[in-house]
Amino acid sequence: MKKLLPVLLAISIFSIAMAFLETAVVVYLRELLYPEGFKFPLAAMPANLMLTEILREAATILMLLGAGVLAGKTFSQKFAWFIYAFAVWDIFYYVFLKLLINWPESFLTWDVLFLIPTTWTGPVLSPIIVSLTMIALAMVILVFAFRGAKTRIKPSEWLLLSFGSLIVILAFIWDYSSFILTYFTLGDLWSLPDKDRLYDTAMKYIPLKFNWLIFASGEVTLVATIIKYYRRIERSRQQLHQTTFSK
Numbered sequence: 001m002k003k004l005l006p007v008l009l010a011i012s013i014f015s016i017a018m019a020f021l022e023t024a025v026v027v028y029l030r031e032l033l034y035p036e037g038f039k040f041p042l043a044a045m046p047a048n049l050m051l052t053e054i055l056r057e058a059a060t061i062l063m064l065l066g067a068g069v070l071a072g073k074t075f076s077q078k079f080a081w082f083i084y085a086f087a088v089w090d091i092f093y094y095v096f097l098k099l100l101i102n103w104p105e106s107f108l109t110w111d112v113l114f115l116i117p118t119t120w121t122g123p124v125l126s127p128i129i130v131s132l133t134m135i136a137l138a139m140v141i142l143v144f145a146f147r148g149a150k151t152r153i154k155p156s157e158w159l160l161l162s163f164g165s166l167i168v169i170l171a172f173i174w175d176y177s178s179f180i181l182t183y184f185t186l187g188d189l190w191s192l193p194d195k196d197r198l199y200d201t202a203m204k205y206i207p208l209k210f211n212w213l214i215f216a217s218g219e220v221t222l223v224a225t226i227i228k229y230y231r232r233i234e235r236s237r238q239q240l241h242q243t244t245f246s247k
Contacts (some may be wrong), residue, residue, distance in 0.1 A: 020096035167218030
């Protein structure tokens with residue numbers, strides 16, 4: 001554990017600093033686009049600013065991924081450090097927003113979470129829950145790894161983690177997608193015959209209801225997989241310890 005703590009501290013500081021940069025950008029954008037306070041429907045954003053914002057989001061993910069790759073030795077450790085960095089960044093983003101502009105008003109305040117590949121929305125509580133789940137998985141992997149255990153994630157476990165994540169993502173895009181599909185068919189969206197009409201329609205979107213049932217289904221899948229993974233690694237570690245002790 002002594003070897004884990006310095007790296008944990010370094011990645012935490014990096015992620016918190018990244019969160020402040022993210023918060024600063026959002027504060028500037030809100031001053032520019034929402035001088036009277038952030039609210040739905042979203043304010044029209046110039047095309048060059050929208051592209052810049054999407055690229056900034058992608059760059060942020062790449063930087064967090066880079067930190068994970070540099071900090072970890074094995075693939076599972078690199079993955080663990082990445083999701084840990086991502087989760088800490090996401091949580092402190094809201095911490096700094098609250099400190100700087102006293103937003104959100106509550107954990108149930110709606111927010112735009114991502115713009116890639118489509119608009120993700122949800123109450124602030126939902127990404128925080130996901131972040132805590134990511135931290136739990138990361139800590140299981142890292143603590144076992146620094147105790148000398150093999151932390152390889154099996155294909156079946158990857159499949160369950162991916163499935164749970166896709167369900168959670170579905171919850172985030174459910175309301176926005178339902179809104180868009182009231183105006184466009186899937187064929188329209190595939191061919192994109194009128195991008196201006198799609199953009200104008202998207203700017204009218206006001207969140208109505210977060211699908212907590214879908215979200216909870218994804219979370220249950222993820223937590224169950226983490227518990228399953230923890231039990232497997234702990235069982236293997238104990239068996240190895242008993243074998244070594246008996247010799």
